[in-house]
Amino acid sequence: xxxxxxxxxxxxxxxKDILYYDKHNPEDAVETANSSVLDNGTExxxxxxxxxxxxxxxxxxxxxxxxxxxxNKYLENDNCIITEASFNYDGNFCSVDILVxxxxxxxxxxxxxxxxxxxxxxxxLSYQVYVLRSLGLNVDGAYLVHINSDxxxxxxxxxxxxxxxxxxxxxALIKQDEVKDKxxxxxxxxxxxxxxxxxxxxxxxxxxxxxxxxxxxxKVGIKDNxxxxxxxxxxxxxxxxxxxxxxxxSDLLDSNNRSRKPILTDKEKLQVEGVVLDIxxxxxxxxxxxxxxxxxxxxxxxxxxxxxxxxxxxxxxRPNQQIPFQYSLHVINSKEDLxxxxxIEHKEFLAEAGVDPRRSIAExxxxxxxxxVCSMAYNKSFEQGRLRExxxxxxxxxxxxxxxxxxxxxxxxxxQKKSYYNNSMEGKHTIKLVxxxxxxxxxxxxxxxxxxxxxxxxxMSIFLEMRNMSSKEVEVTRNNLLKYCQLDTFxxxxxxxKLYEVSYSIKKKVK
Numbered sequence: 001x002x003x004x005x006x007x008x009x010x011x012x013x014x015x016k017d018i019l020y021y022d023k024h025n026p027e028d029a030v031e032t033a034n035s036s037v038l039d040n041g042t043e044x045x046x047x048x049x050x051x052x053x054x055x056x057x058x059x060x061x062x063x064x065x066x067x068x069x070x071x072n073k074y075l076e077n078d079n080c081i082i083t084e085a086s087f088n089y090d091g092n093f094c095s096v097d098i099l100v101x102x103x104x105x106x107x108x109x110x111x112x113x114x115x116x117x118x119x120x121x122x123x124x125l126s127y128q129v130y131v132l133r134s135l136g137l138n139v140d141g142a143y144l145v146h147i148n149s150d151x152x153x154x155x156x157x158x159x160x161x162x163x164x165x166x167x168x169x170x171x172a173l174i175k176q177d178e179v180k181d182k183x184x185x186x187x188x189x190x191x192x193x194x195x196x197x198x199x200x201x202x203x204x205x206x207x208x209x210x211x212x213x214x215x216x217x218x219k220v221g222i223k224d225n226x227x228x229x230x231x232x233x234x235x236x237x238x239x240x241x242x243x244x245x246x247x248x249x250s251d252l253l254d255s256n257n258r259s260r261k262p263i264l265t266d267k268e269k270l271q272v273e274g275v276v277l278d279i280x281x282x283x284x285x286x287x288x289x290x291x292x293x294x295x296x297x298x299x300x301x302x303x304x305x306x307x308x309x310x311x312x313x314x315x316x317x318r319p320n321q322q323i324p325f326q327y328s329l330h331v332i333n334s335k336e337d338l339x340x341x342x343x344i345e346h347k348e349f350l351a352e353a354g355v356d357p358r359r360s361i362a363e364x365x366x367x368x369x370x371x372x373v374c375s376m377a378y379n380k381s382f383e384q385g386r387l388r389e390x391x392x393x394x395x396x397x398x399x400x401x402x403x404x405x406x407x408x409x410x411x412x413x414x415x416q417k418k419s420y421y422n423n424s425m426e427g428k429h430t431i432k433l434v435x436x437x438x439x440x441x442x443x444x445x446x447x448x449x450x451x452x453x454x455x456x457x458x459x460m461s462i463f464l465e466m467r468n469m470s471s472k473e474v475e476v477t478r479n480n481l482l483k484y485c486q487l488d489t490f491x492x493x494x495x496x497x498k499l500y501e502v503s504y505s506i507k508k509k510v511k
Contacts, residue, residue, distance in 0.1 A: 002190040004183060006094045009127045010120055012186035014210070015203045017196040019186065021212045029211035044113040044310050045097060048145055051159045052100060055081040064093055075101065089134040092183060096128055098145070106132060107141040109165070113310045115149035115319065117166055120207040125168055126175040130183075133176070142172040147319045153312040162311065162319070200242060205235040225249045225275050230268055231427025249275050270418050271427030280422065281502075287419035288503040295409065296374040301330040301496075302408075303377065303488040304386050305481070307460040314356050316393055324386045325357040325463055326350045328485040329368055330493050338497040346489075348482055353466035353474065362390045362397050371403045378431045378492055380410040411492055414499060435491050438498050445491060452477065453484040 004012075011018045021028065049055055056074045061067050067086035074082050078101075085099040098109035110125050125142045132139050144166040151162050198219045204210045222228065226248055227241045241247075241263065246255045249272045256264045256272075264272060273279060305326040310319050317323065329347040337343040349364040351357030365387075369375060377383040387405040391398040414420050415429035424437035432447065432455075439445050447454045453462055459481060466474050 001091045002187045003091045003093060004186065006124055006127050009092075009183070009186070010124050012189075013120065013123045013182060014207060016186055016189045017198070017216070018210060018212060019190055020193075020196050021215065023190075025212070025215060028215040030214055032209045032211050041113045044147065045111045047159070047311055048109075048111040048163060049083045049098060051145065051163055052081050052098070055083050055098070058082060058084040058086055058095070060084070064088065067095065077101070079103070087131050087135055089131045091187075092127075092131050092134075094128045094131045096132075104138060105140040106137050107143065108132065108139060109143045109145050111145045113147060115147045117144060117146070117168075118207055121146075122168055122171055122175070123179075126172045126179050127183075129172045130176055130179040140169075141167070142169045144168055147310055149319055151312075151319060153315055153317050155315060157311070200239070202236055202239050204239075222247065227252060229426065231271055233265075233268060267418060267427065270421060271423075274421065274423040282418065282421045283502050284419040285503040287417065288414050288499050291414050291419070292499060292503065295335075295376075297332060297334050298373055299332045300369050300373055300375040301332070301377075301411075301489045301492045302369070302375055302383055302404075303328050303485060303492070304383055305456060305459045305463070305485050306386065307464055314358070321389070322382075322386060323357065324361050324390070326459070326481060326485050327361065327365070328482075328489040330489045332493065332496075335500065338493075338500055341493060341497070344493060346486065348486060350478060350482055350485075353463060353469075358390060358393055362394050362401060365390075365404065366397055366400045369404050371400055373407065375404055375408045376411050376492065376496075377408055378411045378488075378495075380408050380412075384408055411495060420499065420502070431488070431491060431495075434495065438495060445487070445494060447484075447487065450480065450484055450487065452480040459484060 008019060011022070049057065056077075058067050058070045058074070064086065067084070068088055071082065071085045071087065074080060074085070080101050082099045082101070083097065085096045087094055087096075096108050097111040100107040100109070108125065108128050110121065110128065112121055114121075121144055125144060129139050129142050145163050146166070148162060148164045151158075198216045200216060200220060200222075204213050204216070210216075217226075217228065227238045227246060229249075230238060230252075241252070246252055246263070252264060252272050253269075253276050256262055256269060262269070270282070274282070304324045306322040306324045308320045308322050312319055312321065314323065327349050331345040331347065332338065333343075333345075347368045349361055349368075351360055384405045387401050391401040391405075394401075410416075412429055412431070415425070415434050422437050424440070425433050435445055443449055453459050462477055463481065466477055469477060
């Protein structure tokens with residue numbers, strides 16, 4: 001017999017092949033969620049246990065029968081709240097995040113760290129209702145507990161305001177026959193144990209990105225430079241084109257040229273033509289010059305590193321609000337400094353782990369960036385958002401912080417507009433792709449050569465971990481964080497220098 005859990009059931013709802021590959025091809029799975037996301041879910045689940053008061057917790061045990069045995073012991077109470085209450089019916093296992101027993105009626109509460117209701121959450125709850133009702137338990141309510149994104153933390157954390165409870169009882173009951181049929185379908189499929197007939201469809205990306213999508217693409221012969229490599233294109237559009245047999249970049253370009261109504265946007269066409277026609281760098285010097293002429297000096301190149309938590313620890317913050325804890329700042333006093341990068345000044349800030357970093361980083365910004373100067377970021381909306389939040393938090397610094405925000409330009413603009421483009425950018429304009437495209441043979445600009453911290457997600461996770469490190473580990477980690485963030489703004493310096501070079505032929509000083 002094939003045994004289901006609620007997580008396996010939800011995978012089977014998306015695509016039964018995921019369960020097959022989990023069994024036979026786990027080495028082909030591509031990670032689709034980072035560890036911090038999983039840790040956040042665990043943290044939220046543990047905190048939510050207390051929303052109704054004192055509770056009895058069923059301890060995790062690899063021997064699931066032990067968890068079921070402990071659950072049955074707790075259920076001998078007339079009225080109780082049990083977390084991780086565990087049940088098995090005909091090979092269908094589930095642990096209920098929060099189970100409330102009251103007067104022989106049972107109420108299921110499923111906890112999610114998300115701030116919205118998703119269809120898959122309804123499937124999750126419906127499966128649990130099916131298992132418990134099949135065991136003869138009188139389930140009278142099924143609820144989703146999720147984060148309230150509008151909650152603002154006060155001096156004390158208020159669980160009743162942090163969490164929103166949605167009553168999904170009616171829809172969960174309506175779906176009971178569907179759950180029963182789906183369980184049979186999944187089990188029959190897995191017990192047949194035949195190689196899947198691969199079908200690429202919208203399910204490959206909904207409700208979650210499938211970890212075996214690359215494997216399925218290989219199985220049906222989809223190679224690089226296919227419709228699925230289009231940048232910034234909705235997955236549903238990619239599937240629609242794929243179903244029409246428009247798969248390779250050559251197919252796309254041919255169909256676009258023959259169609260009365262273009263099937264590709266201008267940006268998509270640029271990406272496709274670059275590969276198919278093997279076009280070298282596309283450089284619109286007029287547009288680049290217009291951008292460069294809008295800059296004034298001194299110019300302050302800024303990059304933030306932030307962390308976020310679903311459960312806000314800091315007064316005045318919301319769930320999953322981006323909290324800046326670090327910045328790097330390169331100061332270019334004159335565009336002539338770009339001829340010799342040693343003339344460019346660098347400043348930086350990194351907060352102490354375990355303390356509220358906001359006031360100290362706000363004060364450092366006001367100290368390091370004067371009012372009424374031109375500042376620059378890459379994808380500036382992120383930095384502008386953090387500056388606005390700091391201004392709200394500290395009214396005495398608000399005027400200065402908002403002045404920095406309002407005088408900020410975006411270095412991503414020439415690449416977003418495709419004023420400068422080559423095939424290595426893969427149709428995107430992220431700095432992690434633009435940088436190696438412009439400087440393919442410069443190891444000093446390769447993030448892979450850094451120690452410990454290689455991207456923003458790692459920076460966030462490592463900074464939060466620092467509060468539990470030894471003083472020696474903290475020293476090493478701080479140094480690695482500083483090097484990473486410094487590379488972000490140094491990369492901006494190099495990119496800016498390249499833009500001047502290609503549009504104004506500014507020659508660099510040769511040592």
